[in-house]
Amino acid sequence: RLYIKRQGWIEIICGGMFSGKSEELIRRIRRAKIAKLQVMAFKPAIDDRYHSEAIASHNGLIADAHPVSSATELMSLITSEVDVVAIDEVQFFEPEIVEVCQDLADQGKRVICAGLDQDFRGKPFGPTPLLLSVAEYVTKLQAICVKCGAPASRTQRLIDGRPAAVNDPVIQVGASEQYEARCRHCHELVV
Ligand code: ADP
Ligand code: ZN
Numbered sequence: 001r002l003y004i005k006r007q008g009w010i011e012i013i014c015g016g017m018f019s020g021k022s023e024e025l026i027r028r029i030r031r032a033k034i035a036k037l038q039v040m041a042f043k044p045a046i047d048d049r050y051h052s053e054a055i056a057s058h059n060g061l062i063a064d065a066h067p068v069s070s071a072t073e074l075m076s077l078i079t080s081e082v083d084v085v086a087i088d089e090v091q092f093f094e095p096e097i098v099e100v101c102q103d104l105a106d107q108g109k110r111v112i113c114a115g116l117d118q119d120f121r122g123k124p125f126g127p128t129p130l131l132l133s134v135a136e137y138v139t140k141l142q143a144i145c146v147k148c149g150a151p152a153s154r155t156q157r158l159i160d161g162r163p164a165a166v167n168d169p170v171i172q173v174g175a176s177e178q179y180e181a182r183c184r185h186c187h188e189l190v191v
Helices: 021-034 071-077 096-106 128-134
Strands: 009-015 039-044 054-056 062-064 066-068 084-087 110-116 137-141 154-159 177-182
Touching (some): 009 021, 021 084, 071 096
Parallel strands (some): 009 110, 009 137, 039 066, 039 084, 084 110
Antiparallel strands (some): 154 177
16 A cells, blocks of 8 residues: 655664764764755753864764754744754753654654763753653663773763762862763762
């Protein structure tokens, strides 16, 4: 029987820091462009790791992205010609990003989100767990544990070189802060 396959779905790429989420998102963006699809990429305005107007991976790949300060602003920038919507660091958006992704997928757009699934404490991070449950396609990546070489699902937060405590403030003035990939067994959290 002849039928038209309907377009529109949500893909999510998750995992800890250094697991290759941005690398994989950039790869999918690139391939969509090769397929001559209209791609629009976004990132939260607060994330300015390397470039303010780009998605950047730790191994040096870059893709243009619009910094946005809310899910509503993201939605307002999307026109009917857009086929693919890519969102990096999706954990930093408010929960409304889930409805926005659902609406875009319902409208026939391919939505690709990348983000941390756990915070430095190993707890579900922001809207990512919600997106995991509604997405059609879930990719969970692992980094390499810097302590033991095992696959790493967690992100270790270090303050002045020492494991961070559960209640340490998110921004500590004057302290040096670092993140590294660790497996469940090497992950340390001061309580
Ligand atoms: P993410 O977006 O998940 O933080 P990136 O795509 O930015 O990850 O970076 C992935 C790249 O980071 C890898 O291809 C590798 O070159 C580099 N890298 C550095 N440290 C590690 C590590 N501990 N485990 C895996 N990759 C690492
Ligand atoms: Zn380990």
